[in-house]
Amino acid sequence: MAQGQEKRQRDSVIDENLKKVYEDMLDQEVPDRFLELLSQLKDQDEKSGKTGREADE
């Protein structure tokens, strides 16, 4: 019983640290290259007249 509690406490310490690390990563600004990439992909499709649904093979 006591062991289970210890493990839960240990796991919650680990998960809270993990969440904090993950949140820090989420807070990082997204580099412009990705936004540019998405807009390039979109432009390409518009030029070739394709939409997402029609891109079906």
Add this chain to the structure above:
Amino acid sequence: MSADPRDEIVEHLPALRAFALSLTRNGSLADDMVQDALVKAWTKIHTFEPGTNMRAWLFTILRNTYYSNRRKAGREVGDADGLLTETLSEKPAHDGRLQMADFMRAFQKLNDEQREALVLVGASGFSYEEAAGMCNVAVGTIKSRTNRARARLAELLHLSDDEAFELTDQATLAVVSGNKPATAR
């Protein structure tokens, strides 16, 4: 003109990068992988089922990219910086205090499958079932990977010592003690 589900991709960029970083442990590799995944997602959008979880779909594409690179390389691909081989802090006496840097180092020592399971379930908030679907393994496999990952972290961080629960990082302390700092969500 109907809404293009691809317009939603941009909202998941921070999460994709975070997941990529936790898999590769290397910033530039992570971003290259995100780029590959974005192009794949864009061109394979017809495989996305509208109404399902787009983040899970994107994460699946990203991890497939990672594991296919790993297969090609014949080893874990994220170790270019030698992060994995870096030894855990050699500070003299272990004073029972957990620093974020120590936590990061320990996390980086987990194997791919363990890091992945922990990030999906422990950090990103996916259910065991969702994570199992994304990793294409049984639910029990995800559960045992997260359990083993936590046990390994505890071992690396000497969390079995009673005093180890005393954290020095202020934000972490606040989180653990239940005084959650205000977050955006």
